[in-house]
Amino acid sequence: MPAEDTITKTVWQYSEPLPEDTMEFLKGIALDYSKVKSYTYNRYSGIKSLDRLTPAFDIMREVRQSGLRAQLGLPSAYFSPAIVDAVADIKGMWGMLKNKLGTLITANENLSDEDRIYLRTVMRLDKIYAAVLRDEAYEMPRKAKGLSIDVERLNNLLRRLTRRHLTKLEVGSTDYFCIASSGYTYRAGAIYIASRTSKQRIELPLKDSNVCRRQIRLCIRKDYAALALPVETKVKKHADYNNTVYIHIGYQDMFTLSNGNVYGQSLGGMTSTETQRLTDKNRERARIRAAYQQSMESGDGKKAVNMKSNNLGTVKYDRRKEKERAKTEVFINTEINKMLAAEKPNRIVITRPISINKTKLPAKSSNRNMTRSFNGYIRDRLSYKCRINSIELVEINSKGTGTMCSQCGAEGKRSQDGFYCPECGYASAISINGAKNIEKKYNKKK
Numbered sequence: 001m002p003a004e005d006t007i008t009k010t011v012w013q014y015s016e017p018l019p020e021d022t023m024e025f026l027k028g029i030a031l032d033y034s035k036v037k038s039y040t041y042n043r044y045s046g047i048k049s050l051d052r053l054t055p056a057f058d059i060m061r062e063v064r065q066s067g068l069r070a071q072l073g074l075p076s077a078y079f080s081p082a083i084v085d086a087v088a089d090i091k092g093m094w095g096m097l098k099n100k101l102g103t104l105i106t107a108n109e110n111l112s113d114e115d116r117i118y119l120r121t122v123m124r125l126d127k128i129y130a131a132v133l134r135d136e137a138y139e140m141p142r143k144a145k146g147l148s149i150d151v152e153r154l155n156n157l158l159r160r161l162t163r164r165h166l167t168k169l170e171v172g173s174t175d176y177f178c179i180a181s182s183g184y185t186y187r188a189g190a191i192y193i194a195s196r197t198s199k200q201r202i203e204l205p206l207k208d209s210n211v212c213r214r215q216i217r218l219c220i221r222k223d224y225a226a227l228a229l230p231v232e233t234k235v236k237k238h239a240d241y242n243n244t245v246y247i248h249i250g251y252q253d254m255f256t257l258s259n260g261n262v263y264g265q266s267l268g269g270m271t272s273t274e275t276q277r278l279t280d281k282n283r284e285r286a287r288i289r290a291a292y293q294q295s296m297e298s299g300d301g302k303k304a305v306n307m308k309s310n311n312l313g314t315v316k317y318d319r320r321k322e323k324e325r326a327k328t329e330v331f332i333n334t335e336i337n338k339m340l341a342a343e344k345p346n347r348i349v350i351t352r353p354i355s356i357n358k359t360k361l362p363a364k365s366s367n368r369n370m371t372r373s374f375n376g377y378i379r380d381r382l383s384y385k386c387r388i389n390s391i392e393l394v395e396i397n398s399k400g401t402g403t404m405c406s407q408c409g410a411e412g413k414r415s416q417d418g419f420y421c422p423e424c425g426y427a428s429a430i431s432i433n434g435a436k437n438i439e440k441k442y443n444k445k446k
């Protein structure tokens, strides 16, 4: 099957609650897994290894031969995926670094167009980029031949920028690990995974009867395991999807289209009710916490213990929050599906998200503004559904799409009541003006 006709999605599978010693075993594997990742990061995330990451056979072999596996007593089924996992992170780190440098190079006014061509060409070719960073001889790439540039100056700049922006990778969470397909078997409603003793496996009873044959990821939860199974999904092609739609993604209404149709209308209301509930709840918890502190200080330990166990537990609070989140996610997915079925697009145009760096850091209270946190989720799901339905998703720069009048192009005013243009008198919701501007801007570009 050709690669472009399928896409991999994740199906989650959950274990039954597990005995304590099984949970301890899982945590031990996860810890050692993170040690292998950390070892790989430390050795191969520097400039010395840049040209050895793809393919990573040498790195794989070296780490396997390092003696680390025997030292940890970690089965290969966990050890090898840990190396691959780490190498993928290192590659991702380099990818981000190159993006960053690309932006800096574009913005640097001391560089000529030819300088920029040279720098971008070098960054695309890992072997040459690595040679530049290590100050070694290399053959000038074809695209960079004949440019009138000061190569030494540019190489120095590249070395300096790389050194400044190269980040040290650190293992974040130690609550998951991957298992190679050789490291598990499914049997009678359970998965049996490799233990530290050869030929012995650990049983994890499951809640469903799904099976998998590829590498899986095991995430450790409070008293159970969640397994991420990669599943191939066929990409659908819709012969009757022929429209281009322009979407404003908003905080009140999820999608407003330039044709006036709205999907996910109550999203703002839904999440602001939840935001309000959490705000109230947190205020109440802060009050109890203060009283608890006071009881402790005045020596009334018994009262304090009582208060704590009755009111400050996070389990119920988290469960409720989780439930609300799941409900909103179902709503978002349903509305995206509705939009696709009704609008039949073969192309969707939206604006690129505004990068975090450019916006002011949000105040702590707005951390609880749930719609904002759902914005990323909405974009992810839209992007995913576009891929499985063969719909082209175009992201354009948002500049001007918010403040410009979609009718006459003048600078308009935005207020709580909506958008108003003092020039031509056009008044509408901010979202519909935004969607119409996206349409205008996209078609002007072509």
Ligand SMILES: [Zn+2]
Pocket: 405, 406, 407, 408, 409, 410, 421, 422, 423, 424, 425, 426
């Ligand atoms: Zn106007």
